[in-house]
Amino acid sequence: MRISTFWYCLKQGIINICRNILFSLASMATISACIFLFCLFFAIVANVQNVTQVAQSTVGITVFFADDLPEERILSIGDEIRSWGEVREMEYVSAEEAWESFKSEYFKGVEDLAEGFADDNPLAGSASFTIFLNDIGDQDQVVSRLQLIDGVRKVNYSNSAVAGLSSTAKIVGLLSAVIIGVLLAVAVFLISNTISVAAAFRRQENEIMRLIGATNYMIRAPFVVEGVLLGLFGAMIPLGGMYVLYQKAVLFINERYQVITGIFAPLPLQEIFPYMTGVAMSLGVGIGFLVSFFTIHKHLKV
Known part of the structure; x- marks a missing residue:
């Protein structure tokens, strides 16, 4: 891809976002809520599994x-x-x-x-x-x-302690999967609507581009970029919030509950944040790319 083509697609994607700002903000907010909950449950499950592993080695x-x-x-x-x-x-x-x-x-x-x-x-x-x-x-x-x-x-x-650890890990995992699944469905719906509205706004422009010889790639790329940007921004916002929140939560627990942390210390942020970031970014960008790609493929048969 040439640099000029890349900048053109990026510029048009940003224009589409600004043109449909309400739908765009709603899409980003839903993706952010979904990924924030994912990060929250990810941190909880990771710490519960860590406690379980410690228990397995000591109990x-x-x-x-x-x-x-x-x-x-x-x-x-x-x-x-x-x-x-x-x-x-x-x-x-x-x-x-x-x-x-x-x-x-x-x-x-x-x-x-x-x-x-x-x-x-x-x-x-x-x-x-x-x-x-x-x-x-x-x-x-x-x-x-x-x-x-x-x-x-x-x-x-120790029957009660073991049963509690095992069942807590399973319940948290199941609950997180259900909530995240519902929010993902809402995010897919909103991004699809955002891309559809953008396609409707630019339908005449896209028809002209087709008539003067523009390829399917050039017509569709700005909409895919729009979806990727929505997913990217929707992932970055909750990651930033989670970074601060987790640090404060670990500090609070270490200061107030030293008896517990002497046995089961919370996982340090640097141990889980790289994995959390990788999965959250992949989730946000992946949703934005796939939804926009298939939505625009359906709407731009001009």
Whole structure:
């Protein structure tokens, strides 16, 4: 494409936007609302997934065994559990290790008291496995299987926290998809109407251009540029707002909720904003291009 052709298409696209300013502003506002909500839900889902991943690496299932179960049988059960597809890793703590850990924590400075137990380990039946899963949403299923194993005395796990994290991620994802889908449909409708009005305004001019030999490309390009500009502006506005809003939200959470952020810190802006920007810009420009291209193709059969 020659530079002069590019500037001509850009100029005509801007003229079309200014000529139909009300439709153009409505289109940009709808795209902006759609992309702002997308960015908002993107940030929420990314942080919920981050919390879930942290939980998957730190929240485990602890399995205790019957007091009279031999260690060989316990290790055999461990090999069986380790082969399950849901299991990411396991940690084994023998009764002796549990007692040594207990002594170092609760008899610190008074080790002589612990010596009174001699070879009589009061935690003889405390051998256990701590199990970490690939997907924390599989916890209930894994716990049910563990409870059916002969020799398993008790299974400790955090049911409510895990269920809450898993269900929150799914609900937020579904809700965001529905709302964004509705707004996308409205944006498509408004951009299509904007391009149609612009085509109607320039119908006579387009017919003259066709008669003097202008190609389909030259006639249609300004309208496609118009759609792309509407999508571009509609994406840039919410991205700028989201950049400021997310920074302030992270700062507020870090200052007011230090107990929570000590465990689950919000994702830094620089980690999610590049991905957010790429998807939002592609979404805005893509909608503008596709809608304007197909709309003008239908209206300019002159």
